[in-house]
Amino acid sequence: MPATRSSYHHGDLRAALVAAGVDVVRERGPDALAVRELARRVGVSHNAAYRHFANRDELVAAVAQVALVAMTRAGEERLDAIQDPDPRRRARRRLHEVGRSYVDYALAEPGLFRVAFAAYPSQTSESAGPAALDDELAVAGPFLQLCSILDELAESGFLAAEARPGAEFVCWAAVHGQAMLFLEGPLQGLTDAERRPLVEALLRTVDRSYGATSGDVSALD
Incomplete structure (x- = not known):
């Protein structure tokens, strides 16, 4: 099951989002990378994810x-x-x-x-x-x-x-x-x-x- 919002310590959410991004890229390629999609995968709100990645470019750079x-x-x-x-x-x-x-x-x-x-x-x-x-x-x-x-x-x-x-x-x-x-x-x-x-x-x-x-x-x- 995806982790809940309260289960993440400071810094863990960013790492979890990047790890999810790596999984998405392996499964569907770079075009499938999206902050909202990763938030859903990890089980957090979109706003929580956007605190770590302001836009898709930042997410792509992290996975790269x-x-x-x-x-x-x-x-x-x-x-x-x-x-x-x-x-x-x-x-x-x-x-x-x-x-x-x-x-x-x-x-x-x-x-x-x-x-x-x-x-x-x-x-x-x-x-x-x-x-x-x-x-x-x-x-x-x-x-x-x-x-x-x-x-x-x-x-x-x-x-x-x-x-x-x-x-x-x-x-x-x-x-x-x-x-x-x-x-x-x-x-x-x-x-x-x-x-x-x-x-x-x-x-x-x-x-x-x-x-x-x-x-x-x-x-x-």
């Missing part, structure tokens, strides 16, 4: 924060597992893994993946990002994970220094585009066994294109 934190943590766990003494090979393997993690999260959590970018903080400057996304992991997000790895590639000499500026946008567009093709485009009917080679082919293409900037044509094991 949850999605970004989960997405970032998933990527970090997989990146931390890569241990390679060679800095160039390690950076290349990390680039592959962050791409795989990105697509895997999109397929595992399509609703949360979509809502994450409905309120994604701008990363074009150090000061960018809405105050609602104040969690460190959410503000960093998968985009800055990618930027950090590309910096490692440049430092290792695999990616030429002159090719580093803007490389994150090309790489992100490629992986995000593939994820959306799997979710909503002509590739949405593929099985995991059919998708996996396409993901690996894309990541190999990105790897080769970056290696070409420095003349490194070696294949990644």
Whole structure:
């Protein structure tokens, strides 16, 4: 049964509303998010819910924060597992893994993946990002994970220094585009066994294109 108004302590209601929002997004997608709907789910008045979220944008930002934190943590766990003494090979393997993690999260959590970018903080400057996304992991997000790895590639000499500026946008567009093709485009009917080679082919293409900037044509094991 839904909780009653009196059962919430200070701060608990906001968390309950966000958790309900995550459930709604998983069930019906970001378009279904509405403050009044969540108030009904949680069992409180509309006015009580609006004390925590003045409008739908604030609600979307809060649920997006949850999605970004989960997405970032998933990527970090997989990146931390890569241990390679060679800095160039390690950076290349990390680039592959962050791409795989990105697509895997999109397929595992399509609703949360979509809502994450409905309120994604701008990363074009150090000061960018809405105050609602104040969690460190959410503000960093998968985009800055990618930027950090590309910096490692440049430092290792695999990616030429002159090719580093803007490389994150090309790489992100490629992986995000593939994820959306799997979710909503002509590739949405593929099985995991059919998708996996396409993901690996894309990541190999990105790897080769970056290696070409420095003349490194070696294949990644």
